[in-house]
Amino acid sequence: MKILMAAMGLDIGGAETHIVELTRALSRMGHEVTVASNGGAYVPEIEAAGARHIRIPMHRRSPALMVKSLGLLKKAVRDVRPDVVHAHARIPAFLCGLLQKRMGFPLVTTAHWVFAAGGAAGALTNWGDRTVAVSEDIKRYLMDSYGVPEERINVTINGIDTEKFSPAVSGEAIRREFGIAPEAPVVAHVSRLDESRADAAAALIEAAPEIAKRCPGAVVLIAGGGDVFDKLKSRAEAVNAALGRPCVILTGPRTDVNAVCAAGDVFVGVSRAALEAMAAAKPVVIAGNEGYMGLFDETKLQTGIEGNFCCRGCPHLTRETLLEDVLRALSLPEIERQRLSAFGRQVVLEHYSVERMAKDALYAYRAARAGGRVVLSGYYGYGNAGDEAILRALIASVRAISPQARITVLSRNARATQKSFGVEAVPRFSPVKVPRALRQCDLLVSGGGSLLQDNTSTRSLLYYLGILRLALRLGKRTFIYANGIGPVRREKNRARVRAAAERVDAVTLRDPDSFKELRDMGVARQDLTVTADPVFTLPEPDPERTRTILRENGVEGDYIAVSVRPYNKGGAGYFDDFAALCDEAARRFEVTPLFVNMQGAVDAAVSESVRRRMKEKSAILAGDFTPEELMGVIGESRAVLSMRLHALIFAARCAVPALGFVYDPKVRSYLELLRQPSAGDGGIDRDAALEALAGILERREEVTASLTALRDELTEKAGVNGKILRKLLDV
Numbered sequence: 058m059k060i061l062m063a064a065m066g067l068d069i070g071g072a073e074t075h076i077v078e079l080t081r082a083l084s085r086m087g088h089e090v091t092v093a094s095n096g097g098a099y100v101p102e103i104e105a106a107g108a109r110h111i112r113i114p115m116h117r118r119s120p121a122l123m124v125k126s127l128g129l130l131k132k133a134v135r136d137v138r139p140d141v142v143h144a145h146a147r148i149p150a151f152l153c154g155l156l157q158k159r160m161g162f163p164l165v166t167t168a169h170w171v172f173a174a175g176g177a178a179g180a181l182t183n184w185g186d187r188t189v190a191v192s193e194d195i196k197r198y199l200m201d202s203y204g205v206p207e208e209r210i211n212v213t214i215n216g217i218d219t220e221k222f223s224p225a226v227s228g229e230a231i232r233r234e235f236g237i238a239p240e241a242p243v244v245a246h247v248s249r250l251d252e253s254r255a256d257a258a259a260a261l262i263e264a265a266p267e268i269a270k271r272c273p274g275a276v277v278l279i280a281g282g283g284d285v286f287d288k289l290k291s292r293a294e295a296v297n298a299a300l301g302r303p304c305v306i307l308t309g310p311r312t313d314v315n316a317v318c319a320a321g322d323v324f325v326g327v328s329r330a331a332l333e334a335m336a337a338a339k340p341v342v343i344a345g346n347e348g349y350m351g352l353f354d355e356t357k358l359q360t361g362i363e364g365n366f367c368c369r370g371c372p373h374l375t376r377e378t379l380l381e382d383v384l385r386a387l388s389l390p391e392i393e394r395q396r397l398s399a400f401g402r403q404v405v406l407e408h409y410s411v412e413r414m415a416k417d418a419l420y421a422y423r424a425a426r427a428g429g430r431v432v433l434s435g436y437y438g439y440g441n442a443g444d445e446a447i448l449r450a451l452i453a454s455v456r457a458i459s460p461q462a463r464i465t466v467l468s469r470n471a472r473a474t475q476k477s478f479g480v481e482a483v484p485r486f487s488p489v490k491v492p493r494a495l496r497q498c499d500l501l502v503s504g505g506g507s508l509l510q511d512n513t514s515t516r517s518l519l520y521y522l523g524i525l526r527l528a529l530r531l532g533k534r535t536f537i538y539a540n541g542i543g544p545v546r547r548e549k550n551r552a553r554v555r556a557a558a559e560r561v562d563a564v565t566l567r568d569p570d571s572f573k574e575l576r577d578m579g580v581a582r583q584d585l586t587v588t589a590d591p592v593f594t595l596p597e598p599d600p601e602r603t604r605t606i607l608r609e610n611g612v613e614g615d616y617i618a619v620s621v622r623p624y625n626k627g628g629a630g631y632f633d634d635f636a637a638l639c640d641e642a643a644r645r646f647e648v649t650p651l652f653v654n655m656q657g658a659v660d661a662a663v664s665e666s667v668r669r670r671m672k673e674k675s676a677i678l679a680g681d682f683t684p685e686e687l688m689g690v691i692g693e694s695r696a697v698l699s700m701r702l703h704a705l706i707f708a709a710r711c712a713v714p715a716l717g718f719v720y721d722p723k724v725r726s727y728l729e730l731l732r733q734p735s736a737g738d739g740g741i742d743r744d745a746a747l748e749a750l751a752g753i754l755e756r757r758e759e760v761t762a763s764l765t766a767l768r769d770e771l772t773e774k775a776g777v778n779g780k781i782l783r784k785l786l787d788v
Contacts, residue, residue: 061139063149068097070249071329072169082415154183163425186425192365216414222336228320245321250283282310335401349374424461429499438468443703446684450591501528504538535561542571570726589771598689618694620704634741636670643673652677712764714753
């Protein structure tokens with residue numbers, strides 16, 4: 058690959074060293090790497106590795122510099138023609154993100170640290186097509202603070218060159234350069250000496266007099282430069298003057314960090330610098346601005362790995378605790394020193410190889426380039442279990458075909474959808490984000506569910522058709538996926554649906570009545586395919602989780618699952634009839650009616666209204682449940698009484714007998730498809746409903762066998778949706 062890396066600069070620092078090591082490893086693997094940055098001490102090492110360096114001043118948030126950098130970066134992209142651009146800090150990522158919208162290259166970013174998430178700084182943040190986080194806690198931070206979907210984050214490590222940082226490397230040249238006696242105890246520290254990074258250096262300087270008192274001849278050796286270097290140097294000179302000798306030595310920025318580590322007997326620091334010292338087989342005290350872990354040993358391994366040895370979440374660093382651990386490390390018996398040193402190096406060898414870091418980066422590059430971008434449009438983010446189950450199945454289908462595809466969902470509650478499903482989501486009515494998502498996508502999938510109907514309202518129909526029309530106008534591939542069509546009553550609306558159905562790339566329908574509806578509208582295309590609801594492709598529910606839910610809701614023994622919904626045409630009398638039916642079922646069949654709310658609070662109010670009218674004992678699921686959990690509860694019931702279409706589909710998916718109440722033609726259509734009885738069309742025929750319920754319960758074994766065969770058939774048909782999706786994704 059041709060890889061263009063964009064960084065702020067290449068002076069001394071952990072992120073900069075990461076870039077250098079990654080560039081070396083990728084170059085060794087045969088990839089062509091160009092690094093764009095403001096330059097710095099590591100430029101010769103970049104060029105020695107066979108990479109090219111382009112100087113672009115992306116190191117400051119100055120409007121003038123950023124405008125200049127944008128022009129230079131644009132020229133670099135045109136010259137290099139990279140397969141992927143990899144940005145390593147906020148400003149480079151922001152500038153690359155601006156260019157990506159115009160130039161269309163895949164963009165990967167690396168999060169080396171945590172950043173302010175709000176205000177102007179937050180607005181400057183762009184995480185690209187894929188984000189590489191250098192630790193698990195940074196991954197969680199990206200998800201929580203920026204809403205980056207989990208599926209777009211890869212966790213890597215700070216890879217360490219274990220030949221460069223090795224017990225075989227000598228520190229004698231460093232000791233000679235700074236006049237340190239061969240036998241003098243040395244506490245080494247390497248860091249960028251900025252305000253946000255220099256707490257450990259400052260604490261070491263403050264502790265130096267006591268270290269010198271307890272360990273005669275001891276030296277504190279601090280390598281690095283930054284915005285507080287002069288302040289720290291002044292303080293070090295004062296300490297040295299008081300002691301009458303050079304006890305604290307500040308070297309300034311250096312590229313021979315491995316020699317600095319080798320010169321020390323104990324190392325103090327965090328993150329990459331700490332890992333480099335561990336690779337050099339030095340006892341290491343983990344300490345920095347984020348917190349304090351102390352002298353590293355087996356008990357601190359998991360905490361270190363989870364936080365990239367940065368001490369996030371650890372107690373605050375103090376001079377006293379640092380002094381105690383440094384003195385302890387300097388006085389270790391030789392056998393204990395060797396044991397700790399060997400353990401630290403082994404940790405690096407096992408967990409922090411440069412090769413793994415390079416492979417992680419390559420995985421992110423390929424993921425950013427592969428799989429395409431898919432936008433999913435439907436009735437998502439409303440808390441409706443049926444539609445959320447459809448979304449779950451759709452995402453799984455895309456993932457099975459193209460694991461690296463970037464999925465964006467148009468959702469009423471984008472944040473909740475993103476959190477629940479681990480994909481990107483944008484507000485479905487956003488006049489900015491929706492067109493942007495469609496411009497950037499390769500394929501729009503509209504479905505499933507009954508999206509193309511005017512029974513709810515013409516406005517709803519126009520929304521879904523509008524999304525399809527915009528995608529078509531932008532030249533995107535489009536797929537009406539497992540839709541239930543109709544009813545569409547107004548002639549003008551029928552013409553609109555007909556036009557859309559003729560223009561899209563593919564149409565699949567979840568039932569034969571929807572096929573007939575499109576034919577009646579005049580849709581003549583010959584590739585209309587009747588498949589099945591995507592829910593039939595979902596995996597089996599977890600039986601242990603189902604038992605827990607039932608136990609927590611006090612449900613014991615046999616029960617029937619009851620799903621009701623608002624129904625304006627029925628009035629209060631409708632719910633009186635429903636309550637009487639549940640009472641009679643409870644008495645006659647010795648079951649508990651368990652109310653299952655398919656759309657959260659919307660259905661809960663109706664469930665409680667029906668329960669208040671009942672005389673027999675009933676139960677209701679309290680709390681929020683995933684579609685899979687609701688399917689599990691339905692799957693363990695004796696039978697299902699439902700107004701909600703997807704409660705009937707869940708029942709069929711689990712081969713449970715069901716009785717449907719037809720409030721909409723789509724319910725009648727699916728009951729016919731499932732060969733399950735109706736309890737009334739627009740109202741409840743209580744006697745007929747009881748007779749039908751008695752029939753399916755008395756013949757339950759026979760009905761279940763029939764449903765099992767039908768379920769298998771529908772599952773196979775639902776799989777056809779995925780086959781067509783594969784063709785459209787061009788995988």
